[in-house]
Amino acid sequence: MGELQLPAIDYGALAPMLILFGAACVGVLVEVLTPKKARNAVQLTLALVAVVAALVAVVLQRDTRVTTIGGAVAIDGPSLFLQGSILVLGAVSLLLIGERSIEKGGAFVSQAAITVGSQKDLRQAGGAPGATEVYPLTSFALGGMMLFVAANDLLTMFVALEVFSLPLYLLCALARRRRLLSQEAALKYFLLGSYASAFFLFGVAFIYGFAGGIRLENVQAAVANPQRSQVLLYAGFGLIAIGLLFKAALAPFHVWTPDVYQGAPTPVTAFMAACTKVAAFGALLRILYVAFAGVQWDFQPVLGTIAVLTMFVGAILAVTQTDLKRLLAYSSIANAGYLLVGVLAMNSEGLASTMFYLVAYGFSVLAAFAIISLVRDADGEATHLSRWAGIGRKSPLLAATFTFILLAFAGIPLTSGFMSKFAVFGAAIEGGQTWLVIFGVISSMLLAFPYLRVVVLMWLSEPGETTPAVSIPGFLTATALTLGVLATVALGVIPAPLLDLTEQAGQFVR
Numbered sequence: 001m002g003e004l005q006l007p008a009i010d011y012g013a014l015a016p017m018l019i020l021f022g023a024a025c026v027g028v029l030v031e032v033l034t035p036k037k038a039r040n041a042v043q044l045t046l047a048l049v050a051v052v053a054a055l056v057a058v059v060l061q062r063d064t065r066v067t068t069i070g071g072a073v074a075i076d077g078p079s080l081f082l083q084g085s086i087l088v089l090g091a092v093s094l095l096l097i098g099e100r101s102i103e104k105g106g107a108f109v110s111q112a113a114i115t116v117g118s119q120k121d122l123r124q125a126g127g128a129p130g131a132t133e134v135y136p137l138t139s140f141a142l143g144g145m146m147l148f149v150a151a152n153d154l155l156t157m158f159v160a161l162e163v164f165s166l167p168l169y170l171l172c173a174l175a176r177r178r179r180l181l182s183q184e185a186a187l188k189y190f191l192l193g194s195y196a197s198a199f200f201l202f203g204v205a206f207i208y209g210f211a212g213g214i215r216l217e218n219v220q221a222a223v224a225n226p227q228r229s230q231v232l233l234y235a236g237f238g239l240i241a242i243g244l245l246f247k248a249a250l251a252p253f254h255v256w257t258p259d260v261y262q263g264a265p266t267p268v269t270a271f272m273a274a275c276t277k278v279a280a281f282g283a284l285l286r287i288l289y290v291a292f293a294g295v296q297w298d299f300q301p302v303l304g305t306i307a308v309l310t311m312f313v314g315a316i317l318a319v320t321q322t323d324l325k326r327l328l329a330y331s332s333i334a335n336a337g338y339l340l341v342g343v344l345a346m347n348s349e350g351l352a353s354t355m356f357y358l359v360a361y362g363f364s365v366l367a368a369f370a371i372i373s374l375v376r377d378a379d380g381e382a383t384h385l386s387r388w389a390g391i392g393r394k395s396p397l398l399a400a401t402f403t404f405i406l407l408a409f410a411g412i413p414l415t416s417g418f419m420s421k422f423a424v425f426g427a428a429i430e431g432g433q434t435w436l437v438i439f440g441v442i443s444s445m446l447l448a449f450p451y452l453r454v455v456v457l458m459w460l461s462e463p464g465e466t467t468p469a470v471s472i473p474g475f476l477t478a479t480a481l482t483l484g485v486l487a488t489v490a491l492g493v494i495p496a497p498l499l500d501l502t503e504q505a506g507q508f509v510r
Contacts, residue, residue: 007070023050027136149282185263200243206236342424367484390463
């Protein structure tokens with residue numbers, strides 16, 4: 001028997017992920033070794049420093065194009081751009097998470113408190129400030145997302161999927177107020193996510209039977225020269241697609257999204273809305289553009305139908321919502337449909353425009369949830385639409401900022417939302433998918449109605465007795481909100497630098 005040879009590992013290429021996973025492990029030790037009063041500050045600092053260090057490592061290897069660990073991980077233009085996007089959006093998310101954890105009575109409850117029933121036990125368990133496990137969980141999730149977009153074989157992609165999904169299930173259950181709603185949302189997310197992961201794993205088994213390997217280049221070669229049953233190919237592709245479509249919140253696998261967005265703590269919802277979408281579409285891009293590009297004429301009509309269904313489900317159901325977090329959930333679903341339109345262009349413009357859209361939408365949605373977290377009363381956040389009536393009279397600056405963000409979601413010119421839709425629709429037309437663009441424009445007009453309804457409610461309604469006060473944002477929330485708004489403006493007015501960067505990064509290593 002020959003001597004077993006271990007695969008070569010390029011630790012420099014893996015450095016950003018290793019930094020985050022290392023910081024997450026250190027964060028677990030900090031939970032045990034650090035005094036309770038200092039724990040939150042230490043954990044937040046550790047998480048932010050790790051994210052910044054990982055981002056620096058990504059920037060330093062911007063010209064790297066390698067595969068490592070036996071071809072299991074690919075470090076190329078798209079993976080580096082998406083990893084950088086995840087880290088930047090993750091840093092802004094950590095600012096929101098840190099603010100709510102620091103506040104008296106904050107947003108998060110410790111796992112110890114979840115196991116007890118009375119308010120007395122909740123206070124004894126430490127309440128919100130004790131929930132500092134949110135930071136290592138977030139670091140693990142960010143590391144898993146970075147591995148997910150760089151995975152170059154299907155088994156590594158499945159492992160990365162679980163690495164970032166499991167912390168998200170826990171994060172969704174950490175709400176201090178409305179704990180039962182939060183835990184119900186987490187349970188729904190966990191159960192449906194488990195089914196989606198099972199579908200993905202079954203798909204990997206089918207593809208292994210078809211291609212004789214799980215590396216994406218093996219699948220690509222087998223698709224180009226099929227020598228095995230086509231049933232295995234299409235069954236495997238369909239099952240893998242279910243797992244990815246679930247994470248991307250594409251219809252009909254979107255049903256978890258409104259409940260989870262509403263039940264999870266708002267900073268966690270913001271984190272999921274921005275970063276999870278980048279990770280899900282990053283993996284979907286690699287699967288479609290690398291492994292299954294040879295059968296694009298077969299999957300384009302099917303996924304195109306899913307894109308149309310997603311856009312209209314998100315737009316129509318958003319009209320009926322009376323809760324802002326659920327409205328933004330359906331908005332997220334519709335935006336997933338627009339992103340899929342860009343993906344299905346199956347050209348370099350589609351790849352670049354999709355990556356641009358992910359960054360632009362991520363900043364806007366973080367700003368939206370930051371604003372929602374500021375409108376509060378004695379019972380917590382006031383997310384019911386009726387509570388926002390006349391809020392423009394009480395806080396014109398906040399209402400004006402939220403109006404701008406909503407107009408960006410609606411795709412008004414001079415905002416990042418307009419440039420994002422223009423980019424993906426232009427790429428789709430060039431890729432011969434004009435029919436998707438027509439449906440996309442129609443659904444965009446429908447989706448503008450719920451946004452404008454909120455704007456009218458804020459400005460043209462009289463404040464009532466139940467209209468809540470607007471809390472003054474802390475430094476961290478103000479920073480996150482400012483970054484989100486500035487990015488929304490900048491990417492709408494001067495999108496060229498980011499578009500050029502996405503075009504330079506738009507080449508997968510084979």
